[in-house]
Amino acid sequence: MASLTTGGDSEHLGIPKAVFVDDVDSFMQQPENDSPDTVIRRLDDLGSKYRFMEMNLLQKKKRLRGKLPDIQICLDMIAQLRKYRDNDTDMKTNFLLSHNLYGKAIMPPTDKVCLWLGANVMLEYTLDEADELLRGNQSAAQKTLQKVVEDLDFLRDQITTTEVNMARLHNWTVKQKQQHNRK
Amino acid sequence: MSTTKDVEVHVEYADQQNINKFARHNAKLTELKEEIETKRKELVSLSDAREALDELSILSDVPTAPLLVGETFLIEPTESILGSLDVRKNKIEKEIDDVQQRMQAIQSVLSDLKVKLYGKFGKSINLENDEE
Numbered sequence: 001m002a003s004l005t006t007g008g009d010s011e012h013l014g015i016p017k018a019v020f021v022d023d024v025d026s027f028m029q030q031p032e033n034d035s036p037d038t039v040i041r042r043l044d045d046l047g048s049k050y051r052f053m054e055m056n057l058l059q060k061k062k063r064l065r066g067k068l069p070d071i072q073i074c075l076d077m078i079a080q081l082r083k084y085r086d087n088d089t090d091m092k093t094n095f096l097l098s099h100n101l102y103g104k105a106i107m108p109p110t111d112k113v114c115l116w117l118g119a120n121v122m123l124e125y126t127l128d129e130a131d132e133l134l135r136g137n138q139s140a141a142q143k144t145l146q147k148v149v150e151d152l153d154f155l156r157d158q159i160t161t162t163e164v165n166m167a168r169l170h171n172w173t174v175k176q177k178q179q180h181n182r183k
Numbered sequence: 184m185s186t187t188k189d190v191e192v193h194v195e196y197a198d199q200q201n202i203n204k205f206a207r208h209n210a211k212l213t214e215l216k217e218e219i220e221t222k223r224k225e226l227v228s229l230s231d232a233r234e235a236l237d238e239l240s241i242l243s244d245v246p247t248a249p250l251l252v253g254e255t256f257l258i259e260p261t262e263s264i265l266g267s268l269d270v271r272k273n274k275i276e277k278e279i280d281d282v283q284q285r286m287q288a289i290q291s292v293l294s295d296l297k298v299k300l301y302g303k304f305g306k307s308i309n310l311e312n313d314e315e
Contacts, residue, residue, distance in 0.1 A: 073252065094258070095256070157203040157206075159206075160203045161203060
């Protein structure tokens, strides 16, 4: 594969960079590119590998994007709790018991809220602390998402380069055959 | 996206860079289109909620109504709900504006690249989206 990619890019998860073929003639002169068919197959292989990576990254992106609204809802709710605390009023709610089934509750003003930390652990925080923690999570998730988006951009470049290489190699082969037939 | 090389035209590294850039921006544009669609839907549902609340307060003298925050309804006085709805509406309107601006920026990059690439490769390159 040495001729199709250059070493992994440490900035982008070590994704190998697709080589741009400047001149197909001299590219095909390279010793490891014996016949057009095998080279096209290798490019195709490379393309599927890129696509596999793209799929993984897209999934990761989807997960992160799903997480962000959840965090936002928690933050909104904390803002509400804070409002009730500051006004010193009871909070009347219908809370979700199960899908489409709501219970009624009246909550006295509170300064405490419990956050589900995962791994079967829930911890009590004051509203301010919970807000701070959630905002931290939010910006971390945004940062990771940003990174994933950049990696995806990079990956897409490699896919496009590989596709163009394939198309050009294909055309080159056709041209070669035409010339051959003419002789 | 399919690209076919014209036999006469040599693809240079700069062209490849442009093609990559085009593909990248094109993908981003599709993504933003989806994003703006969901945001618009949310805006509509917020406006609907406002209208319904207005009607409710005209028809009957209900001082409170349940407002859905996440998965939980908060029973709130109608005025404060109107306030929350407006805050949410303003926020989403701003977000829509923001996305629209980003889309415009991308669109101008795309048409720029189209001129360049079509100018060089003519009919041997296809830069149109299939669904359009």
